[in-house]
Amino acid sequence: MTPEELDQIAESEREEQSRFTERVHVCVAAGCLSCQSQSVKDSLDQEVARRGAKDHCQIKGVGCMGLCSEGPLVSTNVASTGAGVLYKKVEAADSPAILDSLAGNPVERLICRTDVPFFQRQKKIVLENSGVIDPERVEDYIAANGYTALIKVLTEMSPREVIDEVTRSGLRGRGGAGYPTGLKWSTVSKSVGTQKYVVCNADEGDPGAFMDRSVLESDPHRVLEGMLIAGYAVGASEAYIYVRAEYPLAIKRLRNAIRQAERVGLLGSNICGTRFSFRIDLRLGAGAFVCGEETALIASVEGKRGMPRPRPPYPAMEGLFGQPTLINNVETYANIAPIIRNGGGWYAQIGTEKSKGTKVFALAGRVENTGLVEVPMGISLREMVFEIGGGIPEGRKFKAVQTGGPSGGCLPSECLDMPVDYESLAKAGSIMGSGGMIVMDESSCMVDVAKFFMDFCMTESCGKCIPCRVGTYQMHRILTAIGNMTATEQDMKVLAELCDLLKHTSLCGLGQSAPNPVVSTLKSFADEYRAHIEEHRCPAGVCGAQPAAERETA
Amino acid sequence: MHSYVAKPTAPNQDKRWKLVDATIRRQGGQARGLIETLHTVQEAFGYLDEQALRYVAMSLRVPLSRAYGVATFYHFFTLKPAGEHTCVICMGTACYIKGAPQLLDAVQRDLGIVPGETTPDKKVSLLTARCLGSCGLAPAVVYDQEVSGKVVTSAIREHLKKWTHA
Numbered sequence: 013m014t015p016e017e018l019d020q021i022a023e024s025e026r027e028e029q030s031r032f033t034e035r036v037h038v039c040v041a042a043g044c045l046s047c048q049s050q051s052v053k054d055s056l057d058q059e060v061a062r063r064g065a066k067d068h069c070q071i072k073g074v075g076c077m078g079l080c081s082e083g084p085l086v087s088t089n090v091a092s093t094g095a096g097v098l099y100k101k102v103e104a105a106d107s108p109a110i111l112d113s114l115a116g117n118p119v120e121r122l123i124c125r126t127d128v129p130f131f132q133r134q135k136k137i138v139l140e141n142s143g144v145i146d147p148e149r150v151e152d153y154i155a156a157n158g159y160t161a162l163i164k165v166l167t168e169m170s171p172r173e174v175i176d177e178v179t180r181s182g183l184r185g186r187g188g189a190g191y192p193t194g195l196k197w198s199t200v201s202k203s204v205g206t207q208k209y210v211v212c213n214a215d216e217g218d219p220g221a222f223m224d225r226s227v228l229e230s231d232p233h234r235v236l237e238g239m240l241i242a243g244y245a246v247g248a249s250e251a252y253i254y255v256r257a258e259y260p261l262a263i264k265r266l267r268n269a270i271r272q273a274e275r276v277g278l279l280g281s282n283i284c285g286t287r288f289s290f291r292i293d294l295r296l297g298a299g300a301f302v303c304g305e306e307t308a309l310i311a312s313v314e315g316k317r318g319m320p321r322p323r324p325p326y327p328a329m330e331g332l333f334g335q336p337t338l339i340n341n342v343e344t345y346a347n348i349a350p351i352i353r354n355g356g357g358w359y360a361q362i363g364t365e366k367s368k369g370t371k372v373f374a375l376a377g378r379v380e381n382t383g384l385v386e387v388p389m390g391i392s393l394r395e396m397v398f399e400i401g402g403g404i405p406e407g408r409k410f411k412a413v414q415t416g417g418p419s420g421g422c423l424p425s426e427c428l429d430m431p432v433d434y435e436s437l438a439k440a441g442s443i444m445g446s447g448g449m450i451v452m453d454e455s456s457c458m459v460d461v462a463k464f465f466m467d468f469c470m471t472e473s474c475g476k477c478i479p480c481r482v483g484t485y486q487m488h489r490i491l492t493a494i495g496n497m498t499a500t501e502q503d504m505k506v507l508a509e510l511c512d513l514l515k516h517t518s519l520c521g522l523g524q525s526a527p528n529p530v531v532s533t534l535k536s537f538a539d540e541y542r543a544h545i546e547e548h549r550c551p552a553g554v555c556g557a558q559p560a561a562e563r564e565t566a
Numbered sequence: 567m568h569s570y571v572a573k574p575t576a577p578n579q580d581k582r583w584k585l586v587d588a589t590i591r592r593q594g595g596q597a598r599g600l601i602e603t604l605h606t607v608q609e610a611f612g613y614l615d616e617q618a619l620r621y622v623a624m625s626l627r628v629p630l631s632r633a634y635g636v637a638t639f640y641h642f643f644t645l646k647p648a649g650e651h652t653c654v655i656c657m658g659t660a661c662y663i664k665g666a667p668q669l670l671d672a673v674q675r676d677l678g679i680v681p682g683e684t685t686p687d688k689k690v691s692l693l694t695a696r697c698l699g700s701c702g703l704a705p706a707v708v709y710d711q712e713v714s715g716k717v718v719t720s721a722i723r724e725h726l727k728k729w730t731h732a
Contacts, residue, residue, distance in 0.1 A: 043702050046713035080702025219658030222699035257605065257642050259699065296605050298640030301696065315600035316632075317639040333598075376660035376701035383702045414659065448701075450659045464662055468696070474639075 013277035049084035075230020100124035180356030182368030187341030203336035218417030221448030238345030363389030367433035416445025419525035421532025480523025658697030
């Protein structure tokens with residue numbers, strides 16, 4: 013593969029695409045697939061074939077278009093007029109009507125308005141190709157300027173310059189902790205080892221988060237390109253993507269993408285005729301939340317139980333197989349290609365002073381519009397929930413928004429005007445986390461929510477260190493007692509002590525952050541705890557007396 | 567001693583062991599391939615029994631205790647065969663606050679089993695998931711690999727009835 017060959021592929025693909033005067037994109041990411049979008053696509057294919065319109069009307073399966081709650085989503089575009097329409101809740105039987113609409117008026121009853129904040133307030137960098145390109149064809153990615161950043165890096169830049177560019181962008185790790193990416197790359201590049209590794213953390217374990225899954229399903233090559241650039245920058249030649257076995261579609265598309273990249277010579281030996289060689293292999297996770305922690309992840313890639321070990325030495329010095337290892341999250345890698353293409357300065361203009369760029373959030377829970385959104389850092393929680401999210405359904409009242417999964421916290425309505433960035437969230441007692449954002453209304457009991465997360469941490473504790481193994485169990489027992497209205501004041505004291513103990517003495521992030529949901533709800537919703545203990549009642553009507561089974565789901 | 571032992575032969579004539587052998591070869595017969603190999607076994611046979619664990623441990627030259635340790639550490643691996651049908655209820659945060667516990671309650675009462683168990687007639691296995699990533703469609707349930715979103719109690723009961731009465 014030479015730069016000229018890449019141009020050629022892009023050219024011929026664009027030419028191929030320009031043949032089509034009418035385009036219909038069907039979302040084939042996991043969300044829409046579970047609403048039968050495959051049958052919609054099949055029926056559109058058949059209908060186009062039946063009409064003999066195959067030469068000018070293209071039916072393409074694309075990645076996530078964001079508004080998962082309204083799926084299956086279908087978008088149409090007519091080249092001559094430039095008119096584009098987005099349709100929601102499409103069924104296979106709607107195919108003829110949609111194809112008819114290309115020549116005339118849109119199908120009113122299916123229209124999904126795109127002039128609403130959900131679409132207008134987004135800024136897409138990581139997701140720019142999602143919903144646009146076919147995730148199963150490398151040519152489509154190349155036609156959308158794919159792999160040009162890699163070529164630029166290999167032909168024009170030294171590894172040092174690449175790291176400087178990433179540092180200039182101000183990009184911070186998107187896995188949750190927010191460690192400066194440029195600094196991490198620089199450390200790994202300076203480490204000495206016979207073989208260095210690049211690892212992509214795609215073990216998206218936070219319940220309520222599905223950003224990485226969407227990126228992998230919608231634009232897998234973007235992640236590969238980011239890893240290749242990282243490999244060049246730090247001097248690694250081997251890489252692993254550690255992906256959850258629970259994401260079969262993401263695994264399939266990644267395998268396919270790796271094969272295609274190898275076929276066109278963008279992965280393998282002497283890429284683009286340079287001395288740079290790079291191989292990427294997949295490793296399947298097997299359902300252990302703790303493997304999101306980098307040292308546990310490394311143990312798992314090595315085929316062992318996913319248990320963390322004390323740091324230092326950090327993986328940047330001694331990681332996979334004892335060698336210097338760079339570990340970044342999916343979204344971090346997905347940001348790299350645009351940073352190289354447009355420059356670090358361009359990226360640094362977006363966002364806030366300390367949190368640059370955009371962040372992808374998975375908006376879910378008691379909110380009108382659920383799905384995937386990418387917004388500039390610094391947007392307020394109120395905008396997220398009430399403008400982009402469209403507010404709370406059924407006229408109920410907002411209670412809290414939960415960020416950061418089991419390591420994060422619940423932010424009450426007083427925090428709504430706070431900007432969403434690493435520092436502000438941490439100050440308010442939560443964390444950015446990987447990007448799950450779950451909205452809760454008055455029907456959720458915060459004690460119950462805290463218990464839910466504690467149950468999660470208790471089950472997921474690997475058992476290596478005692479504070480986490482025993483502490484989460486004890487905290488869960490107390491929270492259960494509060495839920496059963498049998499807790500005492502003494503229990504509350506012990507609970508507060510345990511929060512402090514776990515935070516300061518656990519071995520890894522799982523245990524250290526396990527108290528966060530409790531601490532944050534104790535701080536903002538202390539009256540709910542008191543109501544359980546002193547008045548033996550649950551304000552939300554979730555805990556205690558009423559047997560859960562008698563309540564119907566909403 | 568250990569390292570001189572020749573690669574063991576498959577426990578029986580079952581063709582599926584060839585898939586397992588292929589994975590072992592791809593991993594260079596090294597211990598680091600343990601999880602990948604167990605994935606292959608589970609994909610081919612549906613679960614990991616003692617015979618399979620022994621074979622994998624011998625082939626990769628790791629102690630049986632380590633193979634067993636890994637197999638029991640990760641939630642994804644199961645040591646028991648699953649029923650004819652599998653029902654997975656997502657208990658992720660979004661599903662939880664949208665009513666997954668009520669779904670689970672209903673199913674537990676209907677089937678008389680708890681998550682991780684299979685009905686005595688081997689028809690249905692009940693499982694819970696930490697998060698399927700289908701939060702936009704909460705609460706989500708997987709019926710035999712097929713994800714279904716915005717599930718209500720009556721719908722899940724209906725679906726299970728079809729399985730148990732079939």
